[in-house]
Amino acid sequence: MNDHTLVRAAMDAADPAPENPSEMAITLVTRQEPEAGGIEALDVDRHAGWRERRGARRWIAAVAAATVAVIAVSSLVILVVGGGSPERSSVARPASVSSDPWCQQRPLVEQPTSESPDSLRAYYTAQLAYALISAELAPPAISYEATVVAQDIRRIHGQLEATGWVDDSIDPSAEADAAAQAVRDYRTIACP
Amino acid sequence: MDRNRPTFDDAAYRSGSDADLFASLYDRHVGAIRLYCLRRVSRSDVDDAVSDVFGVAWRRIDQVPDDGTELYWLYGVARNAIRNIDRSGRRRSRLVARLASLAWRAEPAAEVQIVRSEEARVVLEALGSLREGDQEVLRLRMWEELDRHAIGAIFGISPAAADMRINRATKRMAQALRRSGVAEYFEQAPSMIAEVPDE
Numbered sequence: 001m002n003d004h005t006l007v008r009a010a011m012d013a014a015d016p017a018p019e020n021p022s023e024m025a026i027t028l029v030t031r032q033e034p035e036a037g038g039i040e041a042l043d044v045d046r047h048a049g050w051r052e053r054r055g056a057r058r059w060i061a062a063v064a065a066a067t068v069a070v071i072a073v074s075s076l077v078i079l080v081v082g083g084g085s086p087e088r089s090s091v092a093r094p095a096s097v098s099s100d101p102w103c104q105q106r107p108l109v110e111q112p113t114s115e116s117p118d119s120l121r122a123y124y125t126a127q128l129a130y131a132l133i134s135a136e137l138a139p140p141a142i143s144y145e146a147t148v149v150a151q152d153i154r155r156i157h158g159q160l161e162a163t164g165w166v167d168d169s170i171d172p173s174a175e176a177d178a179a180a181q182a183v184r185d186y187r188t189i190a191c192p
Numbered sequence: 193m194d195r196n197r198p199t200f201d202d203a204a205y206r207s208g209s210d211a212d213l214f215a216s217l218y219d220r221h222v223g224a225i226r227l228y229c230l231r232r233v234s235r236s237d238v239d240d241a242v243s244d245v246f247g248v249a250w251r252r253i254d255q256v257p258d259d260g261t262e263l264y265w266l267y268g269v270a271r272n273a274i275r276n277i278d279r280s281g282r283r284r285s286r287l288v289a290r291l292a293s294l295a296w297r298a299e300p301a302a303e304v305q306i307v308r309s310e311e312a313r314v315v316l317e318a319l320g321s322l323r324e325g326d327q328e329v330l331r332l333r334m335w336e337e338l339d340r341h342a343i344g345a346i347f348g349i350s351p352a353a354a355d356m357r358i359n360r361a362t363k364r365m366a367q368a369l370r371r372s373g374v375a376e377y378f379e380q381a382p383s384m385i386a387e388v389p390d391e
Contacts, residue, residue, distance in 0.1 A: 003363055011330060013312050014312040
């Protein structure tokens with residue numbers, strides 16, 4: 001087998017967006033305690049094989065059938081494992097959140113001194129730093145403010161673009177979005 | 193999330209031709225861009241990546257080439273968008289690590305995840321061992337099925353130079369696959385694979 005054939009076959013097998021999604025392997029996993037290492041795969045269907053570039057209909061049909069079976073089994077297991085757990089109501093919330101000093105803090109960011117790119121850039125940097133710190137450390141009580149700040153950064157980024165300052169290596173808008181997303185993640189994780 | 197899709201009000205600030213051009217660009221290429229992103233970021237980030245790409249396209253509609261290479265231009269934008277998402281992903285990882293230190297325990301819950309087969313995982317590890325440039329050349333060649341002219345346009349190099357990069361990347365990937373041992377998996381079932389002559 002020459003290099004091109006080998007690499008093409010391997011890349012086809014690893015294509016995360018194959019033309020036929022049923023060719024993907026499906027594995028049933030259960031989420032474990034975080035300290036136990038995250039998730040544990042039960043490996044219902046480890047080997048879905050790979051697709052030949054424009055053939056292998058037989059394989060595809062077989063994998064599709066296996067996929068349907070796995071989904072059916074998975075649904076059943078979810079019902080058994082996830083449904084009506086008597087310990088569900090005993091999940092402990094972070095006890096110290098409401099007393100965290102961050103709860104008492106408000107956004108404190110210097111306003112830009114002018115519309116110059118340097119001034120706006122400094123303002124943006126401060127805003128972003130606040131949003132990121134808030135996203136990582138803020139308890140849920142002030143995460144809303146952090147989200148608003150992150151949204152504000154996007155507006156500032158628009159001004160930066162208008163004044164001609166755009167750093168190709170960093171997209172401030174994406175950074176701000178990431179900060180907002182981090183806040184949402186925080187809420188999702190810390191406030192079940 | 194469609195935050196970067198132009199709203200009606202946004203469109204009012206543009207000329208009708210810009211809006212039409214953007215609509216045409218979106219309709220023709222959103223599928224290809226979505227696949228490009230699916231192959232490079234987690235599924236939960238795909239919508240954000242796609243909207244970022246077309247958000248940039250909307251803001252820079254006057255920079256979109258009109259010589260038939262607009263898809264390659266969009267691929268370039270998508271590449272930058274994915275870099276940003278990678279950065280935010282690392283940030284989220286740090287956040288999760290920090291949260292793990294809290295005195296809070298998650299409730300175990302079952303879920304179904306679509307994961308890659310073991311062979312695919314090894315292949316991706318082999319791909320990841322290559323230089324970023326080689327990785328992207330192979331993705332564009334094998335997944336997006338672009339030819340040397342298109343890849344050359346994306347990288348700003350000649351078709352001949354693109355050809356050389358494709359060949360070099362292919363040889364390095366083949367070596368990585370053989371080192372990992374997964375090559376045998378593909379070589380043992382030759383009937384499944386049409387032999388491709390060396391280009």
